[in-house]
Amino acid sequence: MLFYEVKKVFSRVVNKVVLALLVIVLLFASIMAIRDHPWVNGTGESEYGIRAVQKLANAQHEWAGLLTEQRIAEVIQENARIGNTPEAQSEDIQQQNIAYGWKQGIADIRDVMNSSFCAFQEYDYYKADTLTAADAADFYSNRTAHLTEWLSKEENTDRYSDAEKQFLLEQYEKMETPLKYDFVESWDSFFQWAVTIQMFLAMLLGFLVSGIFSGETQNRADAVFFAAQYGRSKGVRAKVLAGFGIVTVLYWVVFLLYTLFVLGCTGFIGADCMIQILHWKSFYNITIWQDYLLVAFGGYIGCLFLSSVTMLVSAKTKSNVLAALVPFVSIFIPNFLANVVNDTVIDKIVALLPDQLLQLDFVLNRFSMYSIGGTIVGAVGILFVLYTILTLLLQPILYAVFRKQEIQ
Known part of the structure; x- marks a missing residue:
């Protein structure tokens, strides 16, 4: 049946x-x-497909490991080094794409840094370009600090109860650091x-x-x-x-x-x-x-x-x-x-x-x-x-x- x-x-x-x-x-x-995630080659052209994903994986895997203060500082310095190259500062789009290709290995870490150093409900793609190695010390503390600041705003007074705010802060504090990256x-x-x-x-x-x-x-x-x-x-x-x-x-x-x-x-x-x-x-x-x-x-x-x-x-x-x-x-x-x-x-x-x-x-x-x-x-x-x-x-x-x- x-x-x-x-x-x-x-x-x-x-x-x-x-x-x-x-x-x-x-x-x-x-x-x-x-x-979704193409590979930008040495000439600034985008490549798509399985091989492109594998190239991107290899580039980012080189930065795999714990995101310690030292590693964050290294990423900030590498980002700044590439940002100061003639290609990155050129007004030619092709040259800018070449410089972007050099940043692909640190792209994900750079994205997390943007989230860390921007205000809680904000995101600035270029925020990482303004950081110095000394800022690396605030990478993890920013997360809880920005949440605390956001929860204290007047519009969130009635949105979340005191117990919910406390729960969120406790959950943030429970996150084990340094995070592993790959x-x-x-x-x-x-x-x-x-x-x-x-x-x-x-x-x-x-x-x-x-x-x-x-x-x-x-x-x-x-x-x-x-x-x-x-x-x-x-x-x-x-x-x-x-x-x-x-x-x-x-x-x-x-x-x-x-x-x-x-x-x-x-x-x-x-x-x-x-x-x-x-x-x-x-x-x-x-x-x-x-x-x-x-x-x-x-x-x-x-x-x-x-x-x-x-x-x-x-x-x-x-x-x-x-x-x-x-x-x-x-x-x-x-x-x-x-x-x-x-x-x-x-x-x-x-x-x-x-x-x-x-x-x-x-x-x-x-x-x-x-x-x-x-x-x-x-x-x-x-x-x-x-x-x-x-x-x-x-x-x-x-x-x-x-x-x-x-x-x-």
Whole structure:
């Protein structure tokens, strides 16, 4: 029965088109993630592709190690040395590109320095050019100092409670220093395009499973289905398992292929670096590898939850169209509210909606916190617990709802 239900889903022409779209999205996101960070060669020309990424990885790997005060000072001095060359000071764009190419090895560290020495909500790409070796001593202390200054501003008085402010400062202090650095640009691109992959997965997977429970009604075969000996038992169970299996298999096949395509050319270099190398302001003290696991499993739970809701709507309304709209509405409405409504309460509600599981790397860079029993916790932990429980609860509910379906 399970095989039959799966076969019915993929026998539809429109669902074959959806599978083709999944392949197109996978290839597009993978290519764009690889092209995100070109290599500028000795003539100032940009190179793209796997070899370009490998050249960039080799250049930045030469600066791998602990970001001690001495290493930061060395980067400041190297940045200044290149900045004083005739090529860097030339008005010719080609010459400036050549000088930029010389800075590629320190580009990521330079970017982190810009974040450290700019005010909390500011970013100046050229800030590193104004630093001296003596400034290296303030590299880590700036992080907490700028947060403290920002939290003390009048506009943040009502935005965060005293307990939340204390929590943020404690999390900042818990970050172990000096940070380890290695080539992380592939990870940066991976996480950015993973959002695109996971959102499309949620919508397309929802479309695939939207007809599992309404199919019999649409084909006027519901009377035969429920009249069969195992129609209301094994038949319904096969439908639930088919939806669960389709989402699980397709999600992990697409996500793992995406991982292979994007990270395969450089391996997992930089996985043991802290995420502050990518997200300087994040209060989550985890490694990039842990970030990857959160993104991977968060996307899976998000897709599984939205697909389960889709199937429940399909079972209740007997409509493929209404059911297929569930993922679209769940993804676009929260993003619309977040961009249009500027309200603290709304922000806290939006930060716990299921679409956040599809963009967890962004969530890790936000100050979304909640008080549970007097303890302040970040949104990431709540999202995982909340939607894992809801997804598990939806399976028996889905089974019970369709099993008791009446034939019209």
